[in-house]
Amino acid sequence: MQTSDDVLRNVLTQAKTIAIVGFSANPVRPSHYVAAFLQSKGYRIVPVNPGLDGQVHLGERVYAQLGDIPFEVDMVDIFRASTAVPGIIDEALKRWPDLQSVWMQLGIVHEEAASRAQARGVTVVMDRCPRNEIPRLGL
Numbered sequence: 001m002q003t004s005d006d007v008l009r010n011v012l013t014q015a016k017t018i019a020i021v022g023f024s025a026n027p028v029r030p031s032h033y034v035a036a037f038l039q040s041k042g043y044r045i046v047p048v049n050p051g052l053d054g055q056v057h058l059g060e061r062v063y064a065q066l067g068d069i070p071f072e073v074d075m076v077d078i079f080r081a082s083t084a085v086p087g088i089i090d091e092a093l094k095r096w097p098d099l100q101s102v103w104m105q106l107g108i109v110h111e112e113a114a115s116r117a118q119a120r121g122v123t124v125v126m127d128r129c130p131r132n133e134i135p136r137l138g139l
Contacts, residue, residue, distance in 0.1 A: 003125050008133050011101045011123050015074040016044060018103075019066060021088055022079030023047035025057055030105070031079035032057075034131045038077075041134060046073055066091045075101045077130070078108055085110035089117050105129055 020035045027033060035045045036058055046069055047057050053064035063069050066076065066088070076092045076099065078085060085104060092099055093116075101123040104110070114124040133139075 003128065005137060007123060008125065008128070009137050009139065011075065011103070011125060012130060012134060012137070012139055014100055017046060017073045018043050018075045018077050019046045019048050019069060019073045020077050020079065021048045021066065023049045023052070023057070023062065025052055025055070034077070034129065037131045067095050069095070072096060073099070075103055077103045077105065079105050080108070082108050082110050086113040089113045093117065093120055093122070101125065103128070103130065
């Protein structure tokens with residue numbers, strides 16, 4: 001599935017709050033520095049990692065799972081193996097029936113789960129990184 005620049009631009013301009021699934025406390029890990037980059041661009045990030053539940057990183061409380069987040073998010077950004085994607089998408093759709101978008105990071109693709117999300121009206125981006133796309137698109 002190829003995602004057009006117009007779709008990417010729309011996803012990145014509409015999202016304000018982004019759940020980072022697979023967030024790492026280690027600043028050299030991609031999930032950490034992408035989250036920090038997104039914050040620097042004005043997004044609110046919500047770290048999700050069961051091993052860090054209750055801790056505070058980048059000024060935000062870490063949640064064990066998506067279902068624990070007590071407020072709305074616009075985008076779920078996935079930093080987990082492709083095999084974990086169906087469960088993450090199912091949890092996200094259960095928690096937020098009106099979720100705007102799901103973003104799978106570089107190397108992460110799951111066509112079946114993407115199709116399920118799209119059938120519910122969710123925009124899905126796979127195998128891309130917002131850290132790369134935001135500057136490329138001039139956002």
